[in-house]
Amino acid sequence: MIGQHDLVSGAHFAFTDRWGGVSAAPYDELNLGGAVGDDPGAVRANRELAAKALGLEPAAVVWMNQVHGRDVAVVRGPWEDDGASCVDAIVTDRPGLALAVLTADCVPVLLADPVAGVAGAAHAGRPGLVAGVVPAVVEEMASLGADPTRVVARVGPSVCGGCYEVPERMREEVAAVVPEAYATTRRGTPAVDVAAGVLAQLARLGVPEPPRPTVCTLESDDHYSYRREKITGRLASYVWLDGADGSTNPDERDGSGESGRTEDRTAPVDGAGAADGKSGSD
Ligand SMILES: [Zn+2]
Numbered sequence: 001m002i003g004q005h006d007l008v009s010g011a012h013f014a015f016t017d018r019w020g021g022v023s024a025a026p027y028d029e030l031n032l033g034g035a036v037g038d039d040p041g042a043v044r045a046n047r048e049l050a051a052k053a054l055g056l057e058p059a060a061v062v063w064m065n066q067v068h069g070r071d072v073a074v075v076r077g078p079w080e081d082d083g084a085s086c087v088d089a090i091v092t093d094r095p096g097l098a099l100a101v102l103t104a105d106c107v108p109v110l111l112a113d114p115v116a117g118v119a120g121a122a123h124a125g126r127p128g129l130v131a132g133v134v135p136a137v138v139e140e141m142a143s144l145g146a147d148p149t150r151v152v153a154r155v156g157p158s159v160c161g162g163c164y165e166v167p168e169r170m171r172e173e174v175a176a177v178v179p180e181a182y183a184t185t186r187r188g189t190p191a192v193d194v195a196a197g198v199l200a201q202l203a204r205l206g207v208p209e210p211p212r213p214t215v216c217t218l219e220s221d222d223h224y225s226y227r228r229e230k231i232t233g234r235l236a237s238y239v240w241l242d243g244a245d246g247s248t249n250p251d252e253r254d255g256s257g258e259s260g261r262t263e264d265r266t267a268p269v270d271g272a273g274a275a276d277g278k279s280g281s282d
Pocket of ligand 1: 159160162164216218219
């Protein structure tokens with residue numbers, strides 16, 4: 001279910017594995033991706049199971065329609081009825097609103113500045129690495145008051161450089177933009193290490209170095225791998241900030257006039273469609 005859950009100064013960073021859900025093969029068991037051919041009812045049930053395990057309301061999780069680009073959206077509530085935006089990164093200054101990234105080999109990047117109360121999440125595959133989705137999301141967080149040198153980062157399970165074989169020309173193209181992503185497989189063939197590239201981009205932005213990812217999705221039977229399985233599910237990575245009262249439900253905090261918050265840094269913004277229980281498709 002939840003393979004890893006770190007809490008740093010009120011910022012949560014959580015990563016699922018593939019177990020504990022209701023999806024049938026080849027999506028077994030906890031597929032959280034809605035655009036991979038799995039039964040939508042199973043995906044909805046899995047999202048509810050994962051949210052419950054994390055102490056989140058399912059409607060307080062924002063999913064993306066990921067397209068391997070570098071666009072970033074600022075979110076302050078669930079998407080409206082027309083569904084999730086086609087972006088590969090989202091940022092928020094709303095405590096209790098969880099940002100989710102779907103992956104199966106690509107690199108999920110979770111970021112939070114607990115002091116500024118700003119969180120960000122990005123989907124960085126090879127195209128996103130080259131396009132610069134990581135600098136883009138950090139820049140957007142900074143526009144909301146985050147300081148890159150204060151940002152806590154986590155990089156989730158993804159395919160490692162020893163496994164991610166690519167044509168020589170593609171390795172050269174990636175390395176021309178991010179030299180640190182240049183890699184070689186264990187068989188001695190050209191490869192790309194996307195996670196190493198992401199870590200290098202974060203370092204250049206001044207973000208303190210996160211722990212190196214320890215799980216290679218392609219080598220782990222506990223994780224989905226697109227490269228290994230082709231038709232398979234998606235893992236999810238979640239980042240969110242606790243509120244001043246420790247609550248993780250934004251709706252509860254906004255409703256009452258007697259919350260324990262001692263300051264309002266930002267004007268309250270009504271979450272669009274917050275009451276309909278939909279968190280958008282992906
Ligand atoms: Zn590997």
